[in-house]
Amino acid sequence: MIYKEVIERIYDSMLNQTGEGKVASYIPALSSIDPKSYAISVCDLEGGEFSIGDSDVRFTIQSISKVFVLAMVSRYLGDKLWERVGREPSGTAFNSLIQLEQERGIPRNPFINSGALVVTDMLIDLYPNPKQAILDFVREICGNRDICYNEEVAKSELEHSHRNLALANFMKSFGNIKNDIDTIIDIYCNQCSISMSTKELAKSFLFLANTGVNPINGQKVVGPRSSKRMNALMLTCGLYNESGDFAYRVGLPGKSGVGGGIAAIIPGRLAIAVWSPELNNNGNSYRGIATLEQFTTDIGISVF
């Protein structure tokens, strides 16, 4: 793998770079994660793979699941999807209620919590057993049948999901939530609790580097137009109110989660996943961002 040396060097230089942020604790079950955990995995379209650090340890992917559920819905809905959710950066926190009032219950984009709740609401109408369908989808794209929900984390989030319940109820008052709210929140908390290692996560993002086709089995996950659009959304909205800075520093479409993971792609080349659970004030892994910034700087390749 041609990126091996670059990644080893970055890993060594950042291994002790901890203590500048905090592991998410608003979901109590996340607070017990070792803050020093660190892993990087890269997969390229030629089948090359390289991983370093805690790359076999599974962590909950949290908001990274929003990419998978969006892909599942966009397969069926196409442009109809955008009648209920926007595609502009929010400039607000991932769980913010502020814009929803002014914008009459239409979330800015599918990668903030309100947008993802609307997408999960759509998923319920499209798949008879949504929870199983999400697992099947993720298992298929990463080629690993034993990907599961972390029931402890899902339960912990469910017990502390007052803000997500508020978002869903608020949107329902504008008619932008159709299904039973408790059902939506249950599916949403479970999708966030999907546990994957960086090795699995990098593989699962390869289809987005390959115009929607999974290079592992040649299957079309989404069409080329959806793939292009999902990458554009990740670039503009994938890191909440830090998306502009991420584009500036890293220059790749990427998606973060409060579990400390970030997955990103270089179109036509590779997918990369980083895990480092300490978060900055925007809810993003600061060492994860620094790692990706160094990676695109050192290899001299980004989307720009």
Ligand code: GLU
């Ligand atoms: N499950 C988390 C929540 O809804 C996801 C947030 C994130 O990863 O940014 O609060």
